[in-house]
Structures are given as C-alpha cells and as structure tokens.
Amino acid sequence: MKNLWITLFVTFLAVQSGVAVFNPPDQFWYHVQYNDKYYEWDSATGDSVPKMYDRFRKRKHVEELDDLPVLKHKFGPPPDIPEFYHFSQKWDACEDVFNDKNVNEGSCDASWAILPASMLSDRLCIESNGSKTSRLSAEDILACCSECATEQNDCGGGVVQKVFQFWMGQGIVSGAHYNKSEGCMPYSKSSFVDQKSSKCELRCTNPKFRTSYKRDKHFGSLSYRLPNDELQIQVEIIKHGPVVAEMTVYEDLLYYSEGVYEHVVGEKIGTEVVKIIGWNSQESVTAQTDDDRVNYWTVVTSWGDEWGRNGVFKIVRGTNQCGIESKVRAGRRFPWLDKDEYLEIRAPPSPRSAERRSLLVAPIWFIIMPVINSVVLI
Incomplete structure (x- = not known):
C-alpha cells in the first residue's frame, strides 16, 4: 500500500507540473526531499550516476537461462x-580472501x-578450509568465455549461467582487481577504462605471476539455483558462503545512499548481478511504533566505492524485492551434497539443444576433469 500511495502521489505531482513521472535528477530529488518519511x-x-544510467540504456538485455537444477535444503524443525x-564471521582462515575491497x-x-568470480573465490577458500586463497579472474571470463x-x-x-558452464568446463584462472x-x-x-576486454591469448597477463595459464585453472563441479525462499537462501549462505542474484534495476536505485532500499519511483532500466553476503534488520523509519523493524539483505555490487556504502547496499528481505530472491545461483568446487540437501532436476531437454545437454553431463565430466588434468600435467 505504501508504494501504491507514493506512486499515485508522484503521478499526481507530475500531472500537475506537466513533467514526466521520473525525470532524474530534479524530479526525483523533489519527491525525496518532501516525502522522505515514506x-x-x-x-x-x-x-x-549519469554514466551508470547511460550504461543501462545502451546494454543489450537478454533473458537469462533458467534451467540449472534447483538445490533445496531439507528441514525438520525450522x-x-x-x-x-x-558470511565472513564463520571462516577465519579465509579472512584475507573475504576482504575483497574496491569491487569496481x-x-x-x-x-x-565480476560477482560470480568473487562468489566462487569465496567458496573456493571455504571448501578448501583456507588452503586455496586465489581470487578468480573476471578478466579471464570476459576475454575467454565467448x-x-x-x-x-x-x-x-553477459549471462551468468554461461559463466558457471565456463568455470566447470574450461576453468577460471586467478586474478585481482584493476x-x-x-x-x-x-x-x-582495457576493461576498466576502454570498455573492451583484453584478447583471449591463453596466457597470464601478469608478468610477475610464475604459474602458467593452463596450470592455474580452477574448476568447479556443481552449479545450481536456489528456490525463491528466504529461509533456503539463508541456510545456503550459512552453510556454504555467499550467493549471486540477478535483480531488476529501477531508476531510483542509482541514487541510493544508505538505508534499506525498496523501489519507490522510476522505470525499469535493466537487470544487474549482485552478491548477497548476509542479512540483518533495523528499526523502521516509516513505522508507527518503535518495535517495528525492517528486514534486509546485505548486498555487494560492482559499482565501486563511490556508490552506496562503498559499493554495498541493503535491500528489503523476504518479499522478493526487485526479484532479488527469484534468481539466486551458486556453485561448488566439489559435486557432492550434504545429507540434508537434494537437487531437483527438471525434465530432460529437447535433443536439439546441445547447450542444455551439456548441463546434464557437466557434473559427471567435471568429477574426472581434475584427474585428467593432473595426468596431462605430469
């Protein structure tokens, strides 16, 4: 009801003033300054902000594939x-890996x-109990995953599901930020400044790095989606680490500074991949009583430390705000599941779809892939 009231109010103001419902930044600032109690x-x-807005406007939007198996956690009592x-409070051995500043x-x-590579880096360290601390390279994905x-x-x-296929099939080398x-x-x-990734030459671009491109590849064995369920996502993060999510971006998010974001006004301008690293709640500034609290996810973007709170923001949790809980994905280095987990596999796809067939054979193939690699390297 709150969002509906605000939308109607904004529309009324727009009609009265003869301007568009959302005309950043002036019209948006007017609504914020005089309606912040809502x-x-x-x-x-x-x-x-103008650069981000222009980037979304120019982006070629594609519908993400959605045929990964769904992983579910089985519960007895809640x-x-x-x-x-x-997530960083649980795995002390990975503290240096988790301290991933300036994701830009x-x-x-x-x-x-960037964010799937960051999430998989976190999980690589977690699954190895701190013995593997490499940050996986987003540049390798940009350059070599055609x-x-x-x-x-x-x-x-780009398409996140394809990134998981690349990780399981060809592996991802290590690499830091710009x-x-x-x-x-x-x-x-080239990527950071010139808006064009480097060429894929199957070699390390860092002259100080002494391991070959081929030997530095890190492979995964399992990728999956999570249900559109707050509790399922929370349990996954507690047990295995951060997850990535695809969310709808509206114009007002570009102007976020602090607090718990909820879409208020503005048009949809695209989708964005983010990393969910935890959750909390805080006192609601719009509530009638002091006991009312608003639940939120803690989310990392790749927009740099000039946006939000050093590139991090809070978003309302448990209501699938901006679709953030409906397209949550994760992956693991090893293929096996815990005893209280199971995969919900969809019906076999059409024989014509080689792309979808690859998803069915990938978990088996990548169990033996590390063995093959070790033999070749010897």
Whole structure:
C-alpha cells in the first residue's frame, strides 16, 4: 500500500507540473526531499550516476537461462537462523580472501563476470578450509568465455549461467582487481577504462605471476539455483558462503545512499548481478511504533566505492524485492551434497539443444576433469 500511495502521489505531482513521472535528477530529488518519511532509504547523487544510467540504456538485455537444477535444503524443525549474519564471521582462515575491497567494474558492464568470480573465490577458500586463497579472474571470463557475453566486446552484458558452464568446463584462472598485480590475469585497463576486454591469448597477463595459464585453472563441479525462499537462501549462505542474484534495476536505485532500499519511483532500466553476503534488520523509519523493524539483505555490487556504502547496499528481505530472491545461483568446487540437501532436476531437454545437454553431463565430466588434468600435467 505504501508504494501504491507514493506512486499515485508522484503521478499526481507530475500531472500537475506537466513533467514526466521520473525525470532524474530534479524530479526525483523533489519527491525525496518532501516525502522522505515514506522511504526507508536516503538518496544522493554523484558523478557516477549519469554514466551508470547511460550504461543501462545502451546494454543489450537478454533473458537469462533458467534451467540449472534447483538445490533445496531439507528441514525438520525450522532451523535456528541468527537475526544478524555476515558470511565472513564463520571462516577465519579465509579472512584475507573475504576482504575483497574496491569491487569496481569501471567502464565495462561486467557485473555478470565480476560477482560470480568473487562468489566462487569465496567458496573456493571455504571448501578448501583456507588452503586455496586465489581470487578468480573476471578478466579471464570476459576475454575467454565467448559464449558468456551478449555483445562482441564483452563489456555489454553477459549471462551468468554461461559463466558457471565456463568455470566447470574450461576453468577460471586467478586474478585481482584493476591496478593490482596479483594472480594470472588481473582486471585489465582495457576493461576498466576502454570498455573492451583484453584478447583471449591463453596466457597470464601478469608478468610477475610464475604459474602458467593452463596450470592455474580452477574448476568447479556443481552449479545450481536456489528456490525463491528466504529461509533456503539463508541456510545456503550459512552453510556454504555467499550467493549471486540477478535483480531488476529501477531508476531510483542509482541514487541510493544508505538505508534499506525498496523501489519507490522510476522505470525499469535493466537487470544487474549482485552478491548477497548476509542479512540483518533495523528499526523502521516509516513505522508507527518503535518495535517495528525492517528486514534486509546485505548486498555487494560492482559499482565501486563511490556508490552506496562503498559499493554495498541493503535491500528489503523476504518479499522478493526487485526479484532479488527469484534468481539466486551458486556453485561448488566439489559435486557432492550434504545429507540434508537434494537437487531437483527438471525434465530432460529437447535433443536439439546441445547447450542444455551439456548441463546434464557437466557434473559427471567435471568429477574426472581434475584427474585428467593432473595426468596431462605430469
């Protein structure tokens, strides 16, 4: 009802003033300044907003594939979920890996590569009990996963499910963020500045890195979706680490500063891949009583530290706000499941679809892939 009231009010103002319902930034600022008691979040503007808006406007949007198996956690009694949770508090051995500052895609529209690589890096460390601390390279995905990108220059958007296929089939080398000489293939100046990924040459671009491109590949064995269910997502994060989600982006999100975001006004301008790292709740600023609280997810973007709270924001939890709970994906290095987990496999696809057939054979193939690689390397 709150959003409906605000929308009607904004529409009324627009009609009276003869301007569009959303005309950033002036019209939006007017609504925020005089109606902030109806919002759970504060807004701000910065130099990055026009660039972000233009990037969404130019992006070639494609419908994400949605045929990964669904992983479900089995419950007896409802699990005991803490009110506050941040994934880094559980795995001390991975503290350095989790301290992943300045997640910034620069001029490249690369959240579809950067945040899956970041999530898989977290999980690589978690599954190895801290023995594998490499950050996986988004640049390797941008440059060498030709099927992932929706445009030829790889900086115009991409498909997350294809990234998981690339990770399981060809592997991902190590690599840090832009301007950091770490790993085999750090994020390149070409991607960060020139909006065009580097060429795929199957070699490490960091001259200080002493391992070959082929030997540095990290492979996965399992990728899946999670149900559109708050509890299922929470249990997954507690047990296995962060997840990535695809959410709808409306114009007002670009002006987010702090607080718990909920879409209020503005048109849909696209979708974005983000990483969910935890949750909490806080006192509601719009409630009638002090006891009312608003639940939220803690979410990482690839928009850099000038946006939001150092690139991190809060979004309303448990209502599938902006679709953030309906397309949650994750992956693991090893194929086996816990005893209280199971995969819900969809009906076999058409024989004509080689792409979908690959999803069925991938888990089996990538169990033996590390063995084959070790034999070849010896």
